[in-house]
Amino acid sequence: MLPCTGRIDEALLLAAFENGADGVMVIGCLEGDCHYISGNIRARARVERVYKILEQIKIGPDRIRMYNLSAGEGERFASYANAFVDQVRNLGPSPINLVRSTNAQSAVQTAVQGEAT
Amino acid sequence: MITGTPKPIEEVLEMLEPYDNIIVAGCHGCVTVCRVGGEKEVQVLASTIRLAREAAGNKINIKEVSLERQCDPEYVESMRPYVGDYQAVLSIACGAGIQFLAEKFTTTPLLPGINTGFLGVTERQGEWAERCQGCGDCVLHLTGGICPVTRCAKSLFHGPCGGSVRGICEVDKEIKCGWQLIIDRLKALGQMENYGKLKPYKGWSSARDGGPRRIIREDMIS
Numbered sequence: 001m002l003p004c005t006g007r008i009d010e011a012l013l014l015a016a017f018e019n020g021a022d023g024v025m026v027i028g029c030l031e032g033d034c035h036y037i038s039g040n041i042r043a044r045a046r047v048e049r050v051y052k053i054l055e056q057i058k059i060g061p062d063r064i065r066m067y068n069l070s071a072g073e074g075e076r077f078a079s080y081a082n083a084f085v086d087q088v089r090n091l092g093p094s095p096i097n098l099v100r101s102t103n104a105q106s107a108v109q110t111a112v113q114g115e116a117t
Numbered sequence: 118m119i120t121g122t123p124k125p126i127e128e129v130l131e132m133l134e135p136y137d138n139i140i141v142a143g144c145h146g147c148v149t150v151c152r153v154g155g156e157k158e159v160q161v162l163a164s165t166i167r168l169a170r171e172a173a174g175n176k177i178n179i180k181e182v183s184l185e186r187q188c189d190p191e192y193v194e195s196m197r198p199y200v201g202d203y204q205a206v207l208s209i210a211c212g213a214g215i216q217f218l219a220e221k222f223t224t225t226p227l228l229p230g231i232n233t234g235f236l237g238v239t240e241r242q243g244e245w246a247e248r249c250q251g252c253g254d255c256v257l258h259l260t261g262g263i264c265p266v267t268r269c270a271k272s273l274f275h276g277p278c279g280g281s282v283r284g285i286c287e288v289d290k291e292i293k294c295g296w297q298l299i300i301d302r303l304k305a306l307g308q309m310e311n312y313g314k315l316k317p318y319k320g321w322s323s324a325r326d327g328g329p330r331r332i333i334r335e336d337m338i339s
Contacts, residue, residue, distance in 0.1 A: 011160035017168055053161075056126050057169035095172035 005029075005066075006039020013050045017059060020097060023088035025081065026066040033070065040068060060091055118147035119211040120234035120245045121154065129162070129207070130169055132228045133177065136204040141166070141230070142196070142218065143183035144210035151245055153231050154209035156183040162209060162230060187214025193221050200225055253323030253330065259311045261302030266319075268295025274319045276300075276312075 002008065005028035016024045026047050028040035047066040055061040065087075067080045093101070133139065141163045148154030163179045170177040180203060184192040187210035200206065200222050208215040209230035219227040235247040252266045266272045270288040277296035280287030284297040303309050321327070 009157060011157060011164055014161060014164035014168065018164055053126070053165050057130075057165060057172065059168055059172060096168060099171055099174050 004039040005043035
């Protein structure tokens with residue numbers, strides 16, 4: 001749990017993908033309404049940088065998105081979350097997870113063949 | 118500070134193709150300040166490389182380090198105990214730092230992760246501009262603190278050329294004429310007499326024309 005999206009940096013967002021996230025949704029306070037003045041503006045710039053990195057390395061830029069909400073907009077949060085989950089589902093697993101799942105399947109097959117012989 | 122820009126990630130990945138066990142090395146000096154080669158940039162670049170390589174089915178192991186300075190031997194030596202355990206070092210320090218690592222670790226390939234730029238200043242966040250070419254014979258006391266070597270596209274020493282129009286250099290509409298800046302500044306300081314004090318010629322032997330330079334301070338050598 002972070003007290004402010006201003007704490008998020010590019011490395012933290014990329015670490016989420018390294019740790020197996022298919023998508024990352026960053027939710028900050030409404031612009032102009034940051035308790036720490038410009039935390040959410042900084043976060044937006046960092047999310048945009050990661051968007052470009054994901055595009056360059058073909059992981060898919062649409063796997064990351066930033067939204068701005070106030071604490072009282074629970075309904076809108078749910079609708080944003082559902083829309084983002086749909087978007088990531090349409091994209092499918094990240095290329096990292098595809099490779100990992102293929103490798104895991106191969107390892108299982110090898111182990112099964114080993115036991116059979 | 119010494120400035121730089123990140124190399125395109127495609128170029129970095131191409132350099133790293135032969136390797137699967139490397140060090141990404143940053144520097145806490147100039148490149149940290151201009152946000153191209155510090156500890157944070159090491160984390161981001163290492164993560165980007167790992168993601169790209171794993172997605173391509175060709176995983177890579179990366180040790181992330183960031184030295185106080187890559188241009189000083191005592192900090193460079195701190196890498197010696199483990200540098201031999203890796204196939205290559207991708208350095209995101211300036212060209213001086215990268216070369217110093219290459220000199221010290223002769224059996225390890227050194228790869229540049231950034232393109233080193235120039236000696237410059239931060240004009241605003243995210244924008245740097247050149248101010249010094251290290252000519253080795255400073256005349257800023259005569260030119261109102263504005264360097265004719267750097268700020269004039271032709272490095273002229275005796276006033277503006279015919280390409281200066283309304284204070285703009287003919288090289289680019291975004292470049293102010295260095296000599297116009299100097300004259301305006303000398304006028305503002307009431308030091309126009311300095312305009313005539315410039316040397317009749319500029320000796321360039323202390324600049325790059327004399328080949329790679331070396332400074333020896335006898336008083337500091339122990």
